[in-house]
Structures are given as C-alpha cells and as structure tokens.
Amino acid sequence: MKAEGDIYVVHRLLxxxxxxxEGKRVGRVDDIELSGDPPRITALLVGxxxxxxxxxxxxxxxxRRISGPEVWGKNALRIPWEEVDELTSTVKLRKKAEELxxxxxxxxxxxxxxxxxxx
Amino acid sequence: xxxxxxxxxxxxxxxxxLVALLIGGSGCGDLSNDELNRGVESLSALxxxxxxxxxxxxxxxxKTTYARAMARTLSEQAEHEAEKLADATLEEPGTADQRHAAxxxxxxxxxxxxxxxxxxGDERHGELVEKHLGEAGEKADAIVAQLSGDAP
Amino acid sequence: xxxxLKIALGIIAAIGGFLDIGDLVFTTQAGALFxxxxxxxxxxxxxxxxxxxxxxGRVAAVSGRPxxxxxxxxxxxxxxxxxxxxxxxVNVLTLAAELGGIAIVLELLxxxxxxxxxxxxxxxxxxxxxxLPFGGIERFFGYGGLLLLVVVATVFHQNPDWGEVxxxxxxxxxxxxxxxxxxxxxxxxxxxxxxxxxxxxxxxEERWTEENLKENRLxxxxxxGVGGILAVGLVIVSGFLFHPLGVEPDNLGTVALPMQxxxxxxxxxxxxxxxxxxxxxxxxxxxxAASYNLAQFLxxxxxxxxxxxxxxxxxxxxxxxxxxxxxxAQSGINPxxxxxxxxxxxxxxxxxxxxxxxxxxxxxxxxxxxANGRVASFLGWxxxxxxxxxxxAAIPLLLATNAGGG
Numbered sequence: 001m002k003a004e005g006d007i008y009v010v011h012r013l014l015x016x017x018x019x020x021x022e023g024k025r026v027g028r029v030d031d032i033e034l035s036g037d038p039p040r041i042t043a044l045l046v047g048x049x050x051x052x053x054x055x056x057x058x059x060x061x062x063x064r065r066i067s068g069p070e071v072w073g074k075n076a077l078r079i080p081w082e083e084v085d086e087l088t089s090t091v092k093l094r095k096k097a098e099e100l101x102x103x104x105x106x107x108x109x110x111x112x113x114x115x116x117x118x119x
Numbered sequence: 120x121x122x123x124x125x126x127x128x129x130x131x132x133x134x135x136x137l138v139a140l141l142i143g144g145s146g147c148g149d150l151s152n153d154e155l156n157r158g159v160e161s162l163s164a165l166x167x168x169x170x171x172x173x174x175x176x177x178x179x180x181x182k183t184t185y186a187r188a189m190a191r192t193l194s195e196q197a198e199h200e201a202e203k204l205a206d207a208t209l210e211e212p213g214t215a216d217q218r219h220a221a222x223x224x225x226x227x228x229x230x231x232x233x234x235x236x237x238x239x240g241d242e243r244h245g246e247l248v249e250k251h252l253g254e255a256g257e258k259a260d261a262i263v264a265q266l267s268g269d270a271p
Numbered sequence: 272x273x274x275x276l277k278i279a280l281g282i283i284a285a286i287g288g289f290l291d292i293g294d295l296v297f298t299t300q301a302g303a304l305f306x307x308x309x310x311x312x313x314x315x316x317x318x319x320x321x322x323x324x325x326x327x328g329r330v331a332a333v334s335g336r337p338x339x340x341x342x343x344x345x346x347x348x349x350x351x352x353x354x355x356x357x358x359x360x361v362n363v364l365t366l367a368a369e370l371g372g373i374a375i376v377l378e379l380l381x382x383x384x385x386x387x388x389x390x391x392x393x394x395x396x397x398x399x400x401x402x403l404p405f406g407g408i409e410r411f412f413g414y415g416g417l418l419l420l421v422v423v424a425t426v427f428h429q430n431p432d433w434g435e436v437x438x439x440x441x442x443x444x445x446x447x448x449x450x451x452x453x454x455x456x457x458x459x460x461x462x463x464x465x466x467x468x469x470x471x472x473x474x475x476e477e478r479w480t481e482e483n484l485k486e487n488r489l490x491x492x493x494x495x496g497v498g499g500i501l502a503v504g505l506v507i508v509s510g511f512l513f514h515p516l517g518v519e520p521d522n523l524g525t526v527a528l529p530m531q532x533x534x535x536x537x538x539x540x541x542x543x544x545x546x547x548x549x550x551x552x553x554x555x556x557x558x559x560a561a562s563y564n565l566a567q568f569l570x571x572x573x574x575x576x577x578x579x580x581x582x583x584x585x586x587x588x589x590x591x592x593x594x595x596x597x598x599x600a601q602s603g604i605n606p607x608x609x610x611x612x613x614x615x616x617x618x619x620x621x622x623x624x625x626x627x628x629x630x631x632x633x634x635x636x637x638x639x640x641x642a643n644g645r646v647a648s649f650l651g652w653x654x655x656x657x658x659x660x661x662x663x664a665a666i667p668l669l670l671a672t673n674a675g676g677g
Contacts, residue, residue, distance in 0.1 A: 028570035180535030
C-alpha cells in the first residue's frame with residue numbers, strides 16, 4: 001500500500017464500528033497500531049483504556065483517572081490486522097468475538113450482566 | 120506597589136464589584152414599579168384563565184377532575200403571587216396603596232378558585248365564581264391602569 | 272398494495288407522533304403572547320425537522336450508519352464525546368419533562384397524586400416496550416396522538432380572521448427579546464434532535480436499504496409536514512382564545528382549554544387523550560434516543576430487536592436513563608419549566624449533531640448516487656446557518672427573558 005493509501009484508510013478506519021464474523025457489534029476502532037518503515041497498519045486497538053489517548057491533553061488526565069490505566073487484555077485489546085476480513089460501513093473480522101477476546105462487555109456470562117434481573 | 124500587590128488589589132476590587140452587582144441586581148426583594156405591574160398583570164391573567172375553567176363548570180361542559188386540578192393549580196399560583204407582593208419592599212413608596220389592593224385581589228382570586236376546587240361539578244358555583252373572577256380581573260386591570268398613570 | 276398501506280400507516284403514525292411536551296408548551300405560549308405572529312417560526316421548524324430527518328434516514332438506509340455512528344466517525348472521539356454528553360443531557364431532561372407531562376395529564380383525568388403517576392407512567396412504558404413489537408409501539412402512540420385532530424376541528428369552530436392568520440405565516444422580526452426567545456423556542460421545539468436520532472436508529476432496526484428511500488422521503492415530508500399542522504393549529508386556537516384575555520398558559524392543562532371551550536367535555540377528553548399519547552410516545556423516543564446514542568458512540572451491541580440478552584448494556588442504560596428521568600420528574604421542578612430548558616439546550620447542542628449528518632449526506636464516497644442533490648444540499652446548508660444563529664442566540668435570550676417569564 002502507498003503511504004497516501006495508508007493515510008486515507010486510517011482516516012476512514014479510525015472510530016469505525018467493529019463487527020465479528022457473525023455481525024455482532026464488538027466495539028469501535030479506538031486507536032491504530034502502525035509499525036515498520038514505511039509505516040504499515042499492524043493492529044487495531046479497542047478499549048476504554050485507550051480513550052484518554054484520544055482526548056486533548058487538558059482532559060486526558062481527568063479521563064485517565066476515570067478509565068484507569070491501560071491494562072492490555074482488559075480495557076485495551078489488540079486485534080492483529082490479519083484478523084480483518086473486509087471494510088465496508090463496519091470493520092468485519094474473520095473470527096467470532098469470543099475467539100479474539102472481544103465483546104466481553106455484552107457477554108451474558110460477565111458478572112455485571114449476570115446481576116441483571118432477566119438473566 | 121509590587122506586581123503581586125497590584126494583582127491582589129485588582130482581585131479585591133473585582134470581588135467587591137461582583138458582590139455589589141449581585142446584591143444590587145437581585146434587588147433583595149425590592150419591588151420596582153415594573154415588577155408590581157407584572158405581578159398585577161399576572162393576576163389579571165390568572166383570573167381570566169380561572170373564568171374559562173369556571174365557565175366550563177357552569178355549562179357542565181367539563182370533567183370534574185380537570186376542573187378541580189386546574190382550579191387548585193391556579194389558586195396556588197394566585198396565593199403565591201399574593202405572598203410575593205406582600206413580602207417585597209417597595210422601591211417607590213407612592214405605590215403602597217396599589218400594592219395593598221393587589222394583595223387583596225390576589226387573595227380574592229385565590230379564594231374564588233379554592234371554592235371552584237371544592238365544587239368542581241356544581242354549575243351554580245361555577246356561574247358565581249365565573250362572575251366574581253370577572254370582577255376581580257377588572258379590579259386588577261384598574262390597579263394596572265393606576266400604576267401606568269403613576270409612572271412617568 | 273400492502274406495501275403502500277404499510278407506508279401510509281407509517282406516515283399516519285408519524286403525524287400523530289409529531290408533537291411532544293415542548294411543542295405543546297411553546298406553541299400555546301406563543302399563541303397567547305403573540306397571537307398568530309409566530310406561525311412562520313413553527314413552519315420553519317417543521318421544514319427543518321423534515322430536512323434533518325430525511326437526510327438521517329437516507330444516510331441510515333444507504334450507508335447503514337445511524338446518527339451517532341456518523342458523528343463518531345466523522346468528528347472523531349473528542350468532538351463526538353462532546354456531542355454525546357450534550358445530547359445525553361438534553362435527552363434525559365426531555366425524558367424527565369415528558370414523564371412529568373404524562374403525570375400531569377393523568378392528574379387532570381384521574382384523582383391521584385402526581386408522584387404516583389410518574390412511577391406508574393414509567394412502569395407502563397417499560398411494560399409497553401417489553402410487550403409490543405417495535406413498530407407496534409410507534410403505531411400505538413402515533414394513532415393515539417391523532418386524537419389531537421380535535422385541535423384542527425377547534426380552529427374551524429372558532430373561525431378566526433383568516434387574513435390575520437395568513438399574515439402570521441409571513442416572517443416578521445419584532446425587536447422584543449421575548450418575541451425572539453419564542454422564535455427560538457417554537458423552532459427548537461419542532462426540531463428536537465432526539466426524534467431524528469430515534470428515527471435514524473429505527474431505520475437501522477428495520478433494516479432499511481435503498482428501496483426504503485421513497486418511504487423515508489414520504490415519512491419526512493408528509494409525516495412531519497402534516498404533523499406540523501397540529502402545531503400550527505395549537506398556535507391558532509391558543510391565539511384566538513388566550514391572547515385577547517391576556518391568559519398566560521404556564522400549565523400543561525391550559526393547552527386543552529380551547530378544545531373544552533369549543534366542544535365541551537368531549538373536546539377536553541380528546542385533547543387530553545391526544546396529549547397523553549403524544550407525550551407518552553415522546554418519552555419512549557427520548558429514552559431510546561439516549562440509549563441508542565450512547566451505545567452507538569461506544570460501539571456496544573444495540574437494538575430493541577436484539578433484546579436484553581444480546582444487548583445487555585444497551586438495555587441497562589435504557590433503564591438507567593428511565594430512572595434518571597423519574598428522579599428529575601419527581602424532584603418537584605415543574606415539568607413545564609424543565610421543558611423550557613430541555614428545548615433551549617437542544618437547539619444549542621443541535622449544530623454538533625446536525626453538521627456531521629449533513630456532511631455525510633452530501634458525501635458521494637458514502638452515499639454514492641444518493642448523496643444530496645441541489646435542493647437537499649441547499650436546504651441542508653440553509654438550515655445549518657439558521658440552526659447556528661439560533662443556537663448562539665438561545666442562551667442569551669433564555670437569560671434575558673427569564674425563560675419566557677418576561
């Protein structure tokens with residue numbers, strides 16, 4: 001991919017809805033991992049722990065106190081670029097959410113969801 | 120004076136100005152001619168609305184729960200207005216008579232609407248309340264006219 | 272043939288569902304204070320929501336993106352979060368006002384305390400949402416709102432000076448701040464964003480595609496346009512009866528007085544019934560709009576059709592918003608006062624949620640051949656200018672007029 005092509009995709013890729021192979025919504029692209037020279041997209045990053053990064057510096061500290069530190073595997077998740085199937089109005093992944101550790105917030109087995117009366 | 124000293128004086132001055140504005144601006148319950156006018160006009164409006172409700176009762180063309188609830192709300196509003204007018208200190212002492220009259224009218228309106236609240240299904244009461252509210256409204260309008268006459 | 276019937280029924284539901292407590296309050300007050308002089312502002316607002324809704328529906332059908340997906344994608348996380356916070360505050364205040372409105376109308380119909388009715392209303396809404404299918408909910412409240420056609424009947428019964436009424440449709444700018452405040456208020460009450468956010472999310476729930484674009488246009492133009500006639504009617508009946516008497520309609524119950532005057536108890540009951548349905552429907556719409564926006568911004572699973580098991584966070588957030596609405600409605604603040612603030616804050620926040628939709632609706636890379644044509648583009652940008660002007664003027668006018676208190 002050309003450098004211009006990369007940047008165009010990043011502009012259209014960031015903040016997009018992510019869906020797993022079955023169409024389940026599992027978060028948004030909160031950040032993008034670029035590595036190598038020339039820079040290539042190596043992963044999509046998802047999670048509340050990443051929100052402070054996206055805010056201007058004055059608000060970032062307050063946001064960091066609310067969302068807590070970045071804990072990879074908990075509030076910050078990494079989806080390798082190879083797992084992306086196609087880009088339409090959402091980012092469609094190759095696998096199901098569970099296989100990638102995604103969608104736990106809406107997982108009925110999570111403790112907070114278990115407490116809800118209809119479960 | 121040092122730079123910090125000048126800053127302190129400036130902050131103190133601003134603070135004093137702010138406090139003065141707040142006290143002066145709020146009027147601390149002072150009733151200007153305009154506000155007295157507004158208060159009496161709203162009495163006229165309450166009386167007019169009350170008449171519409173009473174008219175519905177008089178014609179047996181309304182629902183009693185509606186008439187009762189409306190009468191209760193309007194009566195409370197008139198009572199509240201009476202208290203506001205009675206509590207406030209007048210900016211212009213010449214309007215004391217009008218203020219006294221306004222409080223009396225407000226109490227009268229509140230009383231009439233309370234009657235309607237008690238008898239929301241009684242056509243006879245509806246007729247009487249409608250008539251008396253009309254008279255009260257006219258009294259309120261007269262007070263407004265006097266105040267406008269007084270105003271420069 | 273069945274398709275045409277389905278679309279027609281949808282439009283009828285949109286007509287009945289057009290009004291909410293903001294419209295009821297602002298139109299009645301506008302009529303009482305300024306007689307027919309603000310009719311042009313009502314029409315301006317009605318056309319505005321038709322434009323915004325048509326664009327949002329088109330964007331949803333063609334690109335599969337509801338409003339807050341567009342907002343986050345086009346404006347990024349920071350600005351999008353600002354839009355979300357503003358929108359959520361407005362939606363919760365609106366929800367509280369609508370819940371309070373339901374309770375007030377119930378109080379006028381039945382003898383029981385207000386606070387009991389607030390809780391009863393919320394429970395009833397949860398029951399309706401849980402039991403009725405999504406489309407059924409819209410039709411239930413929409414058809415019920417049609418009871419307010421008694422307002423139109425009242426206009427003809429009153430037989431006002433039609434020349435005077437006609438002149439009200441010609442824009443005029445009175446220099447008084449109170450008049451300007453009501454220009455903003457009447458416009459903003461007609462163009463409440465939660466309605467459009469709900470509509471666009473509903474389009475996704477119904478799995479709209481390009482085939483639904485005609486329906487989208489009809490809903491926006493005919494549905495909201497004809498619904499606007501009810502708002503116009505309220506200004507007229509209120510102006511005819513209240514203006515000469517100097518009545519100040521500070522209570523929700525006052526809205527029904529002209530209909531009682533014209534048609535007695537029947538008119539009163541039709542008016543109150545219609546008010547109950549339109550405010551109830553608005554409570555549903557604003558509560559869902561709050562949850563839709565939050566879930567869409569954060570990327571959660573969402574949707575009434577998904578149900579609580581598949582979209583637990585979305586469902587939980589809906590209940591939390593409902594509880595917040597109940598709490599505010601119970602706090603003792605008059606719902607009519609809450610309405611003044613929710614309507615004014617809505618227009619202040621409106622540019623943030625309107626602009627991204629306008630930009631995407633005109634962007635061929637998203638919309639292909641369905642991007643804004645010349646008419647849509649002209650109207651879209653014209654209204655953006657109007658909205659920005661009103662958004663800037665709203666809070667100063669609110670403060671200067673003491674929320675319309677004068």
